[in-house]
Amino acid sequence: MHIRYLEYLIALDHERHFARAAASCNVSQPTLSAGLVSLEAQLGKRLVERERRFIGFTPEGEAVLPWARQVIAAHSNLVLAAGRANKPLSGEVRIGCIPAAMPVIGYLAQALQAAHVEVTIACHSMTSEAVLRGIRTFELDVGITYVDKAMPPDFRLLGLYRDRFVLLTGATAGLPDGTPVPVRQAIEHRLCLLPQSMQNRRILDDRLAQHGCSAQPVITADSFDALFAIVSGGGYSAFIPESYRSMVPENLRVLPIVPPLASATIGLVLPGDKFPSATAGPILAIGESLALPAQFDPV
Template identity: 45%
Template sequence: MQTRLVEYFLALHRERHFGRAAASCNVSQPTLSAGIATLEGQLGKRLIVRDRKYAGLTPEGEAILPWARQLIAAADALEQVAGTAHGPLKGELRLGAIPASMPATGFLVEAIRARFPDLNVQVRALTSRQIERELAAFELDAGVTYLDFEPPAHALAVPLYSERSRLVSAKDGIAVPDRPDWHDLARLPLCLLHQGMQNRRILDAHLAALGLALRPIVTADSYIALLAIVRQGHLCSIMPDNHALLLQGLDWARITPLPETGEANRIGVIVSDRTPMGPLAQSVLAVARELRLPQGYHLS
């Protein structure tokens, strides 16, 4: 069985469109369709539901999906191991990172590139749940995510730093206390991440333990969107301290420390706990273990 045919099958499942799947594989649509038909012939089972266009997988297609992913991942790892036995690590490293970790992820990527200059790095902003799911499906090589709250399953982890919260507001906007406590926050007009983001779930859990609840006026899925709203002066937001570091020197932004929660929100690098481990995952862990983040980051 040619692995290329399995790649066509996975691309079609991922793109859910014959034309886009063919383009992602750099082949024509007839070539992709013929390849999948050949794979179906070799297995003796129909894998794709067809009705003029892609309509999903058959039960047999769903059944082979995890095995197809594992086969392609193993083939890729085999090629990488053979290629690096007497040479530098090459290829593409697929890294998923939660939005809260993006400033630190920049330092991680720089360290990876310094160690492995022939490696291309693809960074995608994902939720913690998406990272865990895509690692399990062999769609990521590594992730940067929270380690303690809703800890990822079946993963090896290297902690990078611990996150603290900061209140961000506009200097000429609404009045905020110089030293706010969590009760003050519950009374402020807020814009926050939505509850699909783990940073927000951690925040909500801490407030719930104090008998408080935040009711934001606006929610978003990115800190860029929240900062754009805060700058207008009518709302404030709660952000990780590493994002607050990026705002230093901006004449409109006011950064106010918040009380410690008493629990460390550690963020680190994770890879799937598999044996044997692929060279890309091994390389990311090695870099993460040696990474020293600049002043302003700390590990509790």
């Protein structure tokens, strides 16, 4: 069985279109189609529903997909392990990161590429659920997400830092940068917050509830960049992770909240021993020695 045929199958699952799947594999569409037909012949099962276009996978095709991903990942790790032999990593490292943890990406990337100069990095912003799914399906090499809660045993975890919420507001609020704000005073601001569909917002609501209060936003926006833009326009404030402090524009103020509103522990999530990865060990070593600036509270 050719590994390449399994790659065609995975590409088709990702693209849901024959021509785009072929382009992603750098082959012609007839070559991809012929490879899929050969794979079906070897397995003795029809895997793809097709007419003149891609319709979907048969039940047998759906059943084969996770095993195909596992075979491809094992093959890639085998090649990496054989070629590396205690040498630095090379090639692309795929990182999935929750939006709340994006500020740490640059520090991790710099440390990783300093130790492994031939590495390139592909960073994807995604939900915590998508991060775990990406590692399970071998589409990610490492995730950066919340690591407070219990994880399934097929993941390896390394805490990096503890985050806390701060209040982002404009200069017109009349408070100097760094002025502590009581939590009950903070929620009286005209608030712009993430929607409750995002985990960081749900964590905020939980922390406020522990102090017997709640936030009632007048605007919701689904990214931290949007929160910065809205607060910059004047008249609004937002709760953001303190790790974003270095990214705050000069016209805005970051105010600590008292008592402190702890957010969550952010860390690395990697494949566990059940699915060994040639990249996991080197990335874990980088994480263990990672030096972060003052806005991060190391674990």
